Amino acid sequence: xxxxxxxxxxxxxxxxxxxxxxxxxxxxxVPGDPVALMMKEHASPDVIARVRAQMHLDDPIIVRYFxxxxxxxxxxxxxxxxxxxxxxxxxxxxxPNTLMLAAAAALVSxxxxxxxxxxxxxxxxxxxxxxxxxxSLVGVxxxxxxxxxxxxxxxxxxxxxxPVAGFYGPKYLILPAIVLGWSSAGVxxxxxxxxxxEVMRHDYIRTAxxxxxxxxxxxxxxxxxxxxxxxxxxxxxxxxxxLSGAVITEAIFGIPGVGRISVDAIQSRDMPxxxxxxxxxxVLVILGNLVADILYSVLDPRIRSQMRKGGAS
Amino acid sequence: xxxxxxxxxxxxxxxxxxxxIAAFARNRVAxxxxxxxxxxxxxxxxxxxxxxxxxxxxxxxxxxxxxxLTYWLGTDNFGRDVLTRILYGAxxxxxxxxxxxxxSLVIGAALGIxxxxxxxxxxxIIMRLADMMIAFPSLLLAMVVMYTLGANLLNIFIALxxxxxxxxxxxxxxxxxxxxxxxxxxxxxxxxxxxxxTMVKHIFPNVIPTLIVLFSLSIPDAIMWESSLSFxxxxxxxxxxxxxxxxxxxxxxxLQAPIVAIAPGIAILLTVLAFNFIGDGLRDALDPSMKD
Numbered sequence: 001x002x003x004x005x006x007x008x009x010x011x012x013x014x015x016x017x018x019x020x021x022x023x024x025x026x027x028x029x030v031p032g033d034p035v036a037l038m039m040k041e042h043a044s045p046d047v048i049a050r051v052r053a054q055m056h057l058d059d060p061i062i063v064r065y066f067x068x069x070x071x072x073x074x075x076x077x078x079x080x081x082x083x084x085x086x087x088x089x090x091x092x093x094x095x096p097n098t099l100m101l102a103a104a105a106a107l108v109s110x111x112x113x114x115x116x117x118x119x120x121x122x123x124x125x126x127x128x129x130x131x132x133x134x135x136s137l138v139g140v141x142x143x144x145x146x147x148x149x150x151x152x153x154x155x156x157x158x159x160x161x162x163p164v165a166g167f168y169g170p171k172y173l174i175l176p177a178i179v180l181g182w183s184s185a186g187v188x189x190x191x192x193x194x195x196x197x198e199v200m201r202h203d204y205i206r207t208a209x210x211x212x213x214x215x216x217x218x219x220x221x222x223x224x225x226x227x228x229x230x231x232x233x234x235x236x237x238x239x240x241x242x243l244s245g246a247v248i249t250e251a252i253f254g255i256p257g258v259g260r261i262s263v264d265a266i267q268s269r270d271m272p273x274x275x276x277x278x279x280x281x282x283v284l285v286i287l288g289n290l291v292a293d294i295l296y297s298v299l300d301p302r303i304r305s306q307m308r309k310g311g312a313s
Numbered sequence: 314x315x316x317x318x319x320x321x322x323x324x325x326x327x328x329x330x331x332x333x334i335a336a337f338a339r340n341r342v343a344x345x346x347x348x349x350x351x352x353x354x355x356x357x358x359x360x361x362x363x364x365x366x367x368x369x370x371x372x373x374x375x376x377x378x379x380x381x382l383t384y385w386l387g388t389d390n391f392g393r394d395v396l397t398r399i400l401y402g403a404x405x406x407x408x409x410x411x412x413x414x415x416x417s418l419v420i421g422a423a424l425g426i427x428x429x430x431x432x433x434x435x436x437x438i439i440m441r442l443a444d445m446m447i448a449f450p451s452l453l454l455a456m457v458v459m460y461t462l463g464a465n466l467l468n469i470f471i472a473l474x475x476x477x478x479x480x481x482x483x484x485x486x487x488x489x490x491x492x493x494x495x496x497x498x499x500x501x502x503x504x505x506x507x508x509x510x511t512m513v514k515h516i517f518p519n520v521i522p523t524l525i526v527l528f529s530l531s532i533p534d535a536i537m538w539e540s541s542l543s544f545x546x547x548x549x550x551x552x553x554x555x556x557x558x559x560x561x562x563x564x565x566x567x568l569q570a571p572i573v574a575i576a577p578g579i580a581i582l583l584t585v586l587a588f589n590f591i592g593d594g595l596r597d598a599l600d601p602s603m604k605d
Contacts, residue, residue, distance in 0.1 A: 018445040026461050141585040143537055145544045146560055146578030153571055247452055248541060262453060263545055266460050274460065278453050286448050 001298075008293055012286050019282055020072070024065050027275050051081070072279065078272035080265075087276035091258055095280075097167060098257030101180065101249065102242040104173050108181025109188050110235065116185070117192025117231075122219060124197065132189060139186030148179045148252045165254040176253040180246060184238055191234055196227040229299045233292045240288020243281070333522065336598035343594020346587035353584065357403040366394035368401045369552050377570040389573045390566055399580050402554040405466065406584065409539040409555075413473035414531040420474065421481025422524055426512050428482065429489025439482065446479035455538055459547040469548055473535050481527055488520045522599040529592035533585040540581055556581045 052058055056067065071077065077087040116136065120129040155175060156164040162175050199205065200223055208218045247259035254260075258277055265274035337343055356363060366384075375392030378384055386395040428439040446454075458472035492498060493516075501511050540557025542548030549555035551562070556577045563574030 014441065015444050015448055018441065019448060022445060022449075023457065026457050029461065137586065137589060138582070141533065141589055142582050143540050143544075143557070143560075143578065143585075145541060145557070146575075146581065149560065149564055149567060149574055149578070153567055153575075157568055241450065247456075248545065251545065262456065266456055266545075266547055269460075274457070278450075278457055281450050281453055282448065285450050289448065 004297060005294055008290055012290055016283065016286060017069075019286075020069060020279060021065065023275065023278060023282070024068060025061070027271055028061055028064070068275075072276075077276035077279070080270055080273040082265075082268045082270045082273070087272050090261060090273065091276055091280050094256055094258045094261050097255055098243055098246055098250070098259065100173060101176055101246050101255055101257060102239060104177035105180035105184070105242050105246070105249075106235070106239050108177050109183075109185040109238070112182065113185035113188025114192050114231070116189040118196060118219070118224070120189065120193040121196035121200070122215075129193075133193070136186030136189040139182050142183065144179060144183055144248045145252060147182065148176070148249060151175050151179050152252070165252070167253075167255045172253070172255075176246075176249050176255060179253075180242065180249045184242065187238070188231065188234070192227070192231050195230050196223060199223045199227040202226075229296065232299060233296045236292035236295055237285075237288050240285045240291075243284045243288075330522075330599075333595075333599040337594050340594040340597065342590050343598075346590030346594070349583065349587040350591065353403055353587075354407060356400055357407060360397070360400045360404075364394065364397040364400065366397040368393060368398045368554055377566070377573075380572070386576050387570060387572055389563065389570070395573055395576055398554045398559060399556070399577050402556045402559055402577060403580065403584075405549055405553065405555040406536050406539065406581070409466070409469055409473070410532040410536040410584075410588070413470045414477060414528055414535050416470065416474040417477030417531070418481055418524055418528050421478040421527075422485050422517070422520065424478065425482040425485025426489050426516050426520065429486040430493060430508070430512050430516060436486075440486070443479035443482050446476070447483070449476075451476045452538065452541060455542055456545070456547055459542060464542075464547045464550055466549060466553075469539055469542060472542070473538055476538070477531055477535070481524075481531075484523060484527060485520050488523055489516055492516050492519055526592065526596045526599055529588060529595050533588040533592070536581065536585055536588070 056064055059067075068078075075088050077091075079085065080087055080090055083090065113136075116132045120132045123129050152164050152175065155161050163172050166172055196219075205218060205223055208222050209215070213221075243258075246255075246257060247263060249255070250257040250260040251263045258280060262274055262277040262281070264270070265277060370393065372388075372392035375388050376390055378388040378392070380387045384394050384396070386399070389395055389398065424439050424443075428436045454476055455469075455472040458475060459468055462468040462471060498511060498515055501515050506515075536556075539548055539555065540560070543555045543557030544561045546561070549558050551558060559577035560574050560581075563570075563577065567574055
């Protein structure tokens with residue numbers, strides 16, 4: 001088991017290096033001078049030259065890449081041009097907010113998605129099933145920025161139950177969490193349903209029924225255990241993508257999280273900040289995939305035994 | 314497609330395709346989706362002749378008019394007809410939905426077949442590259458591309474194609490690996506067919522059904538990404554009307570005239586739903602093994 005984790009960890013290192021390289025090249029081939037672009041007409045050539053030197057923008061790109069990588073490994077991702085503060089500190093300050101939002105959204109999506117998926121599978125091809133699956137399809141087909149506006153309009157502006165935007169306490173987290181959670185509840189519901197239906201076809205379920213077990217027990221005690229394996233795996237990936245992908249939700253609801261930082265950085269053309277926040281989000285996604293892989297092998301004894309034989313990689 | 318004696322599977326394909334079309338035609342939900350998209354495409358193409366409103370004309374004395382017979386969905390902050398602007402926006406959304414998906418499909422199919430068929434180092438390099446692109450959070454990657462290249466329509470194509478090819482390549486590669494072991498490929502090789510010809514003439518026709526499914530399923534994603542980018546201000550720029558941009562602009566007047574922001578969102582929702590219906594229908598008809 002430990003060998004597997006170590007191997008998976010090692011395998012993600014080249015991916016990470018490759019991603020940082022792609023990201024770095026993309027951000028550093030911007031046509032025009034990033035410093036001049038950002039400062040617009042306010043800065044004199046002297047100032048621009050000084051900032052360029054400070055940022056080592058005149059060094060060859062390969063030198064800059066490796067010094068960026070080396071510094072990033074030590075937790076130093078440069079200074080935000082606009083806010084004049086270390087990027088690492090800005091991200092560290094914003095991350096707890098993103099974490100809270102992602103956790104709340106994940107909770108919403110599980111609380112809605114898993115029961116909906118189970119009910120749909122058990123009541124397969126009934127009105128309830130069609131209704132739930134229809135809802136989940138609508139959920140995944142709605143752009144988040146639009147459902148956010150809709151919720152803001154109805155629950156904050158018209159009914160005045162909740163604040164429109166801002167971040168001054170748990171109350172401010174409710175709408176964004178529902179908006180973000182609902183969109184992934186659809187994915188969870190569909191996956192839970194198809195996974196449960198798949199498991200219900202197996203012989204051991206027929207055996208359980210044949211020995212006279214009540215249908216409720218067959219499902220909770222036998223079917224769900226196996227059906228939830230892929231769902232739990234997706235949940236790990238989903239949390240990571242919520243952490244990195246709360247960009248739009250944070251922007252609309254004015255939550256000062258990591259996603260908001262990257263949007264602000266793009267708008268103010270703050271390259272170090274954009275680089276840092278995107279890198280951070282990407283590392284989270286890679287870690288999420290890693291956790292998902294490990295969870296999958298921990299939960300599924302078949303994969304575990306395969307690994308012992310050296311079958312899986 | 315040439316049909317040669319050495320490839321029995323290729324001979325069998327046309328009837329498989331016909332079966333697929335028949336199965337698709339039996340799927341009522343998918344047909345509803347298809348009908349919606351056909352109507353939308355026709356209206357978007359002929360909108361200058363259908364609507365007598367100018368989507369760009371500013372008439373400040375006609376701000377935020379409620380829906381009426383002249384303005385079916387009312388007017389926006391510049392007194393422009395909301396429905397006309399949504400239908401002009403459909404042109405961009407449909408274009409962005411299909412063209413980048415097509416580009417990433419071509420790139421993904423070529424690299425996927427190459428990777429699966431040639432194997433070895435080529436395979437390793439292409440697949441590691443695909444791993445990286447997949448590990449990137451898609452929206453952020455697209456945002457970075459737009460930041461680098463600048464916000465305009467062409468760059469949205471590039472950003473979305475960059476985001477999309479990797480998952481296509483992965484699926485096509487595994488299909489290719491499965492096909493590679495089949496007898497008709499071995500027969501082609503034994504006949505002295507070159508590797509390139511084998512890939513183009515024997516493997517490619519057999520991954521077409523998968524490609525069609527992947528294409529139809531990637532269109533809604535592309536529409537969503539374009540509208541998200543435009544909403545965040547790094548996509549289509551005003552005065553052009555893309556759906557995401559219309560929602561973003563309408564958001565500022567949500568209290569005065571909610572319909573200005575809500576209506577284009579409904580257009581996105583319906584279009585994405587329709588493409589999802591078509592995609593699911595095609596998947597069930599052409600490639601049942603991909604189901605969930």
